[in-house]
Amino acid sequence: MSEPEDTPTTPTGGRRSAVRRVVSPTAVIAVLLPLLTVGALSLVRPDEQPEQVARAAEQVEPSRTDLVCPPGEGKDPLDLAAAAGSGGEAATRVPDEDESTPVELRQDAVTEVDEQDTVLVRGTGELAAELIGARSREEGLASTECVLPRPDYFFTGVGAGANHSSTIELANPDQGPAVADVTVWTSNGPVDVPTLRGVTVPGGTSESLDLSQVVPRRGELAVEVVVSRGRLGATVVDEIPEIGREARVAGWLPASPEPTTDQLLLGLVGGEGEDTLVLSNPGTDEARVELRVVTEDASFVPEGLEEVRVRGGSVETVTLSTTVRDQVREGAIGLQVTSTGPVTSTLRTVVDGDLVHAQPVSPTEAATTALVPSGNAHVVLGRAGGAGVAEVAAYDADGKRLRKDKVELTDGSGAVVDLPKGTALVRVTPRRTEVAASVVVKGNGATVVPLRPLVRFGLVPDVRPGLPE
Amino acid sequence: MSATVVALLVSHDGARWLPTVVEGLTSQTRPVDRVVAVDTTSRDESPQILTEAFGAVQTAPGGTGYPAAVRIGLEEVDRTGGADWVWLLHDDCTPDPGALEALLAAADARPHADVLGPKLREWPSLRRLLELGVTISGTGRRETGLERGEYDQGQHDDVREVLAVNTAGMLVRRDVLARLGGFDEQMPIFGNDIDFGWRASAAGYTTLVVPEAVVFHAEAAHRGVRRTPLTGRHIHYQERRAALYTLLVNASTRSLPWRVVRLAIGTFVRMLGLMLVRQVGQALDELAALVSLYGSPRLVLRARRERRRRGAGTSGVEPLLAPWWLPYRHGLDVVSDLAAAATNQAADVAERRRIAAGKPVAVVDEEDPWAEEQGFVARFLTNPVAVGGLLFVALALVGAREAFGTVAGGALSPAPAQAADWWRLHLESQHALGQGTSVPAPAYVLPLALLGSLVGTATTVSLLLVLAVPLTFWGAWRFLRVVGRLLDEQGPPAWLLFLGATTWALIPAASGAWGLGRLGVVVAATVLPWLAHAALGFADPEPDRRWRAGWRTGVLLALAAAFAPLAFWFSLVLAALVVGAGFYVSSRGMRDRSVWGPPAVAVATPVVLLLPWWLPALLTGSGAGLALDAGRLPMAAVDFADLVTGHLGDAGAPDTLGLMLLAVAVLALVPAATRIPVLVCWIVAFAASLVAVVLGLFTFEADAVTTKAGLGFLVLVIQAGFVVAAVVAAQGALHRRRAGWGRRALVGVVLVASVVPLVGLGWFVVYGPGDLEDSTDTGIPAYMMQSAELGPEHGILVVEGSADTGLTWSVQREDGVTLGEDEVVGLMAADPTLGRDVGRLVSSPELEAAATLPGHGIEYVVLPSPADGDVAAVLDATNGLEQASAESRTTRAWRVAEPVEPGAVAPETAWWRVVLVVLQGLGIVAVLVLCAPTQRKERR
Numbered sequence A: 001m002s003e004p005e006d007t008p009t010t011p012t013g014g015r016r017s018a019v020r021r022v023v024s025p026t027a028v029i030a031v032l033l034p035l036l037t038v039g040a041l042s043l044v045r046p047d048e049q050p051e052q053v054a055r056a057a058e059q060v061e062p063s064r065t066d067l068v069c070p071p072g073e074g075k076d077p078l079d080l081a082a083a084a085g086s087g088g089e090a091a092t093r094v095p096d097e098d099e100s101t102p103v104e105l106r107q108d109a110v111t112e113v114d115e116q117d118t119v120l121v122r123g124t125g126e127l128a129a130e131l132i133g134a135r136s137r138e139e140g141l142a143s144t145e146c147v148l149p150r151p152d153y154f155f156t157g158v159g160a161g162a163n164h165s166s167t168i169e170l171a172n173p174d175q176g177p178a179v180a181d182v183t184v185w186t187s188n189g190p191v192d193v194p195t196l197r198g199v200t201v202p203g204g205t206s207e208s209l210d211l212s213q214v215v216p217r218r219g220e221l222a223v224e225v226v227v228s229r230g231r232l233g234a235t236v237v238d239e240i241p242e243i244g245r246e247a248r249v250a251g252w253l254p255a256s257p258e259p260t261t262d263q264l265l266l267g268l269v270g271g272e273g274e275d276t277l278v279l280s281n282p283g284t285d286e287a288r289v290e291l292r293v294v295t296e297d298a299s300f301v302p303e304g305l306e307e308v309r310v311r312g313g314s315v316e317t318v319t320l321s322t323t324v325r326d327q328v329r330e331g332a333i334g335l336q337v338t339s340t341g342p343v344t345s346t347l348r349t350v351v352d353g354d355l356v357h358a359q360p361v362s363p364t365e366a367a368t369t370a371l372v373p374s375g376n377a378h379v380v381l382g383r384a385g386g387a388g389v390a391e392v393a394a395y396d397a398d399g400k401r402l403r404k405d406k407v408e409l410t411d412g413s414g415a416v417v418d419l420p421k422g423t424a425l426v427r428v429t430p431r432r433t434e435v436a437a438s439v440v441v442k443g444n445g446a447t448v449v450p451l452r453p454l455v456r457f458g459l460v461p462d463v464r465p466g467l468p469e
Numbered sequence B: 001m002s003a004t005v006v007a008l009l010v011s012h013d014g015a016r017w018l019p020t021v022v023e024g025l026t027s028q029t030r031p032v033d034r035v036v037a038v039d040t041t042s043r044d045e046s047p048q049i050l051t052e053a054f055g056a057v058q059t060a061p062g063g064t065g066y067p068a069a070v071r072i073g074l075e076e077v078d079r080t081g082g083a084d085w086v087w088l089l090h091d092d093c094t095p096d097p098g099a100l101e102a103l104l105a106a107a108d109a110r111p112h113a114d115v116l117g118p119k120l121r122e123w124p125s126l127r128r129l130l131e132l133g134v135t136i137s138g139t140g141r142r143e144t145g146l147e148r149g150e151y152d153q154g155q156h157d158d159v160r161e162v163l164a165v166n167t168a169g170m171l172v173r174r175d176v177l178a179r180l181g182g183f184d185e186q187m188p189i190f191g192n193d194i195d196f197g198w199r200a201s202a203a204g205y206t207t208l209v210v211p212e213a214v215v216f217h218a219e220a221a222h223r224g225v226r227r228t229p230l231t232g233r234h235i236h237y238q239e240r241r242a243a244l245y246t247l248l249v250n251a252s253t254r255s256l257p258w259r260v261v262r263l264a265i266g267t268f269v270r271m272l273g274l275m276l277v278r279q280v281g282q283a284l285d286e287l288a289a290l291v292s293l294y295g296s297p298r299l300v301l302r303a304r305r306e307r308r309r310r311g312a313g314t315s316g317v318e319p320l321l322a323p324w325w326l327p328y329r330h331g332l333d334v335v336s337d338l339a340a341a342a343t344n345q346a347a348d349v350a351e352r353r354r355i356a357a358g359k360p361v362a363v364v365d366e367e368d369p370w371a372e373e374q375g376f377v378a379r380f381l382t383n384p385v386a387v388g389g390l391l392f393v394a395l396a397l398v399g400a401r402e403a404f405g406t407v408a409g410g411a412l413s414p415a416p417a418q419a420a421d422w423w424r425l426h427l428e429s430q431h432a433l434g435q436g437t438s439v440p441a442p443a444y445v446l447p448l449a450l451l452g453s454l455v456g457t458a459t460t461v462s463l464l465l466v467l468a469v470p471l472t473f474w475g476a477w478r479f480l481r482v483v484g485r486l487l488d489e490q491g492p493p494a495w496l497l498f499l500g501a502t503t504w505a506l507i508p509a510a511s512g513a514w515g516l517g518r519l520g521v522v523v524a525a526t527v528l529p530w531l532a533h534a535a536l537g538f539a540d541p542e543p544d545r546r547w548r549a550g551w552r553t554g555v556l557l558a559l560a561a562a563f564a565p566l567a568f569w570f571s572l573v574l575a576a577l578v579v580g581a582g583f584y585v586s587s588r589g590m591r592d593r594s595v596w597g598p599p600a601v602a603v604a605t606p607v608v609l610l611l612p613w614w615l616p617a618l619l620t621g622s623g624a625g626l627a628l629d630a631g632r633l634p635m636a637a638v639d640f641a642d643l644v645t646g647h648l649g650d651a652g653a654p655d656t657l658g659l660m661l662l663a664v665a666v667l668a669l670v671p672a673a674t675r676i677p678v679l680v681c682w683i684v685a686f687a688a689s690l691v692a693v694v695l696g697l698f699t700f701e702a703d704a705v706t707t708k709a710g711l712g713f714l715v716l717v718i719q720a721g722f723v724v725a726a727v728v729a730a731q732g733a734l735h736r737r738r739a740g741w742g743r744r745a746l747v748g749v750v751l752v753a754s755v756v757p758l759v760g761l762g763w764f765v766v767y768g769p770g771d772l773e774d775s776t777d778t779g780i781p782a783y784m785m786q787s788a789e790l791g792p793e794h795g796i797l798v799v800e801g802s803a804d805t806g807l808t809w810s811v812q813r814e815d816g817v818t819l820g821e822d823e824v825v826g827l828m829a830a831d832p833t834l835g836r837d838v839g840r841l842v843s844s845p846e847l848e849a850a851a852t853l854p855g856h857g858i859e860y861v862v863l864p865s866p867a868d869g870d871v872a873a874v875l876d877a878t879n880g881l882e883q884a885s886a887e888s889r890t891t892r893a894w895r896v897a898e899p900v901e902p903g904a905v906a907p908e909t910a911w912w913r914v915v916l917v918v919l920q921g922l923g924i925v926a927v928l929v930l931c932a933p934t935q936r937k938e939r940r
Helices: A025-042 A125-129 A321-330 B018-026 B046-054 B066-079 B099-109 B174-179 B192-202 B235-250 B256-276 B280-294 B297-309 B326-343 B349-356 B376-381 B384-399 B419-427 B445-455 B457-466 B468-487 B494-505 B519-539 B543-563 B566-585 B593-609 B611-619 B623-627 B640-645 B655-667 B675-696 B712-736 B741-767 B782-788 B822-827 B832-843 B869-876 B911-931
Strands: A009-011 A021-023 A058-060 A064-069 A078-082 A088-093 A101-105 A110-113 A119-124 A131-137 A142-145 A152-160 A165-171 A178-186 A189-191 A199-201 A206-210 A217-229 A233-240 A249-253 A260-266 A273-281 A287-295 A308-310 A314-319 A332-351 A354-358 A368-371 A376-382 A388-395 A401-409 A415-418 A425-431 A436-443 A445-450 A458-460 A463-465 B005-011 B034-039 B057-059 B085-090 B093-095 B113-122 B129-131 B171-173 B206-217 B699-701 B706-708 B795-802 B806-812 B858-863 B881-884 B892-896
Touching: A021 A025, A025 B640, A025 B675, A064 A125, A064 A131, A064 A233, A078 A088, A078 A101, A078 A119, A088 A125, A101 A110, A119 A125, A119 A131, A125 A131, A131 A368, A142 A249, A142 A368, A142 A445, A152 A233, A152 A249, A152 A273, A152 A332, A165 A178, A165 A199, A165 A217, A199 A206, A217 A273, A217 A314, A249 A354, A260 A376, A260 A436, A273 A287, A273 A308, A273 A321, A287 A321, A308 A314, A321 A332, A332 A376, A368 A445, A376 A388, A376 A425, A401 A415, A458 B832, A458 B869, A463 B832, B005 B018, B005 B046, B005 B066, B018 B046, B018 B093, B034 B046, B034 B066, B046 B057, B057 B066, B066 B085, B066 B174, B085 B093, B085 B099, B085 B174, B099 B113, B099 B171, B099 B206, B113 B192, B171 B174, B192 B206, B192 B235, B235 B256, B235 B280, B235 B297, B256 B280, B256 B911, B280 B297, B349 B468, B349 B519, B376 B384, B384 B468, B384 B494, B384 B741, B419 B445, B419 B457, B419 B911, B445 B457, B445 B543, B457 B468, B457 B519, B468 B494, B468 B519, B468 B712, B494 B712, B494 B741, B519 B543, B519 B593, B519 B712, B543 B566, B543 B593, B543 B911, B566 B593, B566 B675, B566 B712, B593 B611, B593 B911, B611 B623, B611 B911, B623 B822, B640 B655, B640 B712, B655 B675, B655 B712, B655 B741, B675 B712, B712 B741, B782 B795, B782 B858, B795 B832, B795 B869, B806 B832, B832 B869, B858 B869, B869 B881, B869 B892
Parallel strands: A178 A314, A354 A445, A463 B806, B005 B034, B005 B085, B034 B057, B113 B206, B795 B858
Antiparallel strands: A009 A021, A058 A458, A064 A119, A078 A110, A078 A131, A088 A101, A088 A119, A131 A142, A152 A165, A152 A217, A165 A206, A165 A233, A178 A189, A178 A199, A178 A217, A233 A249, A260 A332, A273 A314, A273 A332, A287 A308, A287 A332, A332 A354, A368 A425, A376 A415, A376 A436, A388 A401, A388 A425, A436 A445, B085 B171, B093 B206, B113 B129, B113 B171, B699 B706, B795 B806, B858 B892, B881 B892
């Protein structure tokens, strides 16, 4: 369509002599108009359309905290404390009972409650931010913390057989029913257990799931409890029955943190015994796990400790007996578990006929607190995040500070700090650094108590009007 | 012995015709024995003409009706020796020389005949048939049994018995006339012949029509050529009154009540019809005729008694009356005539301009000379364009497959269950949406309600989507054809029309508007070619047609603006540009009111018709709706590239197609011959881009959503402008038929351009459904939706999102958000009290915010999948909320323990809303009446 006579100029004179060519007005418009149109359109810039920005929830002081404390066996005391706060009145309640009992708590003092059933503790107001609790046992020393209801729990190293059986305790602190789905993994992969799907716990009650009854099988297992409705506190009571000359050993299996690729099991107990590391891989891909022994200032792979392969959706058990036992004597304070995929882990030790679980702890900048059962206790610090100081403060049952130690830390280093006798509560406060901490208590047996940061908050989500779907 | 025949001629101001009448009467092959002339005080020279021809003339007063004049004439006949036969003649009818002979011959052949009538032919054409006997239908219509303007080719030349014959040329036995009491003086001018015939038949006499006898009749009174004091201006009144009177006084007693009711209803129906074609005077005449008779029942009763006294039965009449179905057939004919006239209003604007300019009109030989010999199917199959069109529509329907049945998804909300929901939405001033809002329903709810009432709501949406491409194709074809004929008399070749129309028809699909479920843009796109077609009427040489075009464009623009409000802003800018350019080119021509008036009317019409939408929208602060596309908010972000390549956001066919169209539109500017019309297309695109720039500056922030303006309609207009530019330039270049490389270049460009519709169609067939689905899942359990339908106070609070990224809340009521409610929900102000309470509810179980929910009209709280565990945990711990079940494990739901408060949220309909809607309805009817084609006053 671009013939010469159609070009925007028109001849005005003779064919040859037309030197002057007048540009017709329509030709000018024909050039200008598309340019103007396209030019005008280029000014349309919807890119500036503001996106609805994601606004995270505001963290505020919690207004209410519920703790679920596992049941005891006859005379296991339940200790409650208001950590680093002003104290207040907590309400304790036993499932299936409507009445609650008030318990007065003072700052950093430990109050003992004599109740062997599962106990639901509620702290409101200022107490909500500082309420902690633990169930302990003197004979065959053991201690386990009361748990905050959360949507997801992992327990690694549970048993469902004759020589090792575990019972999951599910307690519902609310009025409405709660529903949990329990997934079980074995060394051969996940097991489909219909009765563990949609376990309903009516409001204010608790439910026990004896795994040896529900899913009887040998070997070490791992379970995940997903709370799909309502809120539940989940705890596991672990038992190795009397077999032949071996006496019965019982305790609580603490929940593992969420699966991760790097974890530090801090607090190894010396003495004669057997160490079993249980690894679980809830993912689908195989994970290769490397184990390193951690001392106060180094970490290394001891001879004979090989890489462990954990298939997706399965549980792997590694017996470490001599390897670790020898190293503890040499000053090992923990075990580092590094894997190519997220796994959970628990180190179970039977020392002098007592069951001890070492659990992963994470370095944190926040102050960490734990209730300490009576016995010879020392704090183990590990994996410092840089040069700094950790303050270790010990309090007795009345909330009186017994001692305060300052420990100099360098990057990656650790430390062991002995605690004075009568320590009932310990607080580790890192300065300019982060550090992971556990308490190892020895008495009539031994136990390892992890120190957890008391970071507890209520979420005030950003709420705005939206469009219905 | 031969019978005596006296001709009785009545005249009133008939000097125009009388010389011919006298000539016809005197040149009879069988001469009349005497002529008695009666003149009702003519103001012209009629009496002189009559006196010259026939001697003494009887003179009656000016207001004398025909029956009275006949009575006076008969007295004169009797006085002058009586007669066997009386031959009635009017001053505007002239008999053929053999008329009387033929009539008398027929009377001899059929001795029982008492009344005989000739074949009436039109005067002055002399060829067209007027009447061969008449009868009357149940609605009072004078029935001749002839087609309008039928030529006399001897097709009705049988002597037959009829109900009545016209008094013009009626040959009647003198004694019969006497026994029947002459003509009824209640009918001075019209209709007395039918009444007479009816009475004659009822009394057992026989009326025959004798086609061999021919009388030419000017029908001066009926056509309004002659005004008498008796008819005045209200001829229609006289005719209707006579018709009603005839039916009422002659009907059998048994059928009388039914007739009374039927005629009253019929009158109102006819009035409505007449009003709709702007014949207000005739409508009032109808009413006046009815009132005049129904208001004086004694008159009717007296006439009925009189007929009974004369021994009238009803036996012989029935077969001679018009069949019962005839009025309905006439009604159908009228409607189809109107429809044809309405659809063809702008079709021949090109021809009319050419005729007005004195240029020759091309005789387009569209018919194949073989056509007559081939069947329809063969003709269709041998026409490549017809086959191509069929194939195109079939493939477009395949592309639109998702829209069959119920459809929703993307920006399209599901249709409500019943059209009543749409009516309610349109009528309410306060909707029970959210916590109650006075944001008005969008304007397109009314057309949806109208269509939905006819075919159902789901079918309405389905039809609009399925027919979008075929209807656009049809409209574009018509528009492009007229545009082509405006340029030159031959018009574009069919294949070029096909190429242009298919490209245009695919714009709504290829732009992505269809797949995104932007129903408003799709409907506006469908209306666009028809709107453009109507707007071509502004170029009509006749002012009346320009005005009709103005109203028609106004209605279509209102429809387009109801679905895509930007259509109005665009038309405003375009009108300003075009009228401005018009004043620049010819300010004198533009000063004519019928030149600038119609476009002004077209632009003003939507303002009036859409009043119930835009006025409350501005008053309630939801004026953003005046710049949004219909459907869910926010709008698709349309940027420079989208506007140039014809897309809505990321949706639609490949960008390359749009770029090719743009390139062709730019190339279209090259040929100088068609540059002006192509520039007009570019002005259209420029107007659209101006609107896009201005509206692109705005960001509309409502509580629930922030959105830019919806530029969908502008995308379509720009693309359509490009298509028209390409077709116009191609047509011009083709007609110059040059050879060489120029020709090859043209072929090349056309080939490249034809890739656009081809690939576009292929894309639509494959990717047609887009975001559309059979149904959408709201994530809310079905039993809650059922409970919500119990009433607006059974609301469902839906909290979406997570604590990490922020939560949004909304309230679902009744059947959820359905088509038409999106804009209301998107633009309404959120209730700050409820917002605060929701914040408290999800923050902490201690705050006891659940207790406030029944007061907000909320029965359930839902966290749709995937529910945030932290938020769910807070709600689980809240007293006053009971867990409720949900199909999906990742959806969480609670029931508010306290019962809902009735009336917590309720819709309202304020008086002003009713007033606005009634005004809107009247406005729509008025505008529709004004856009109907003007009816020439036709002979009945």
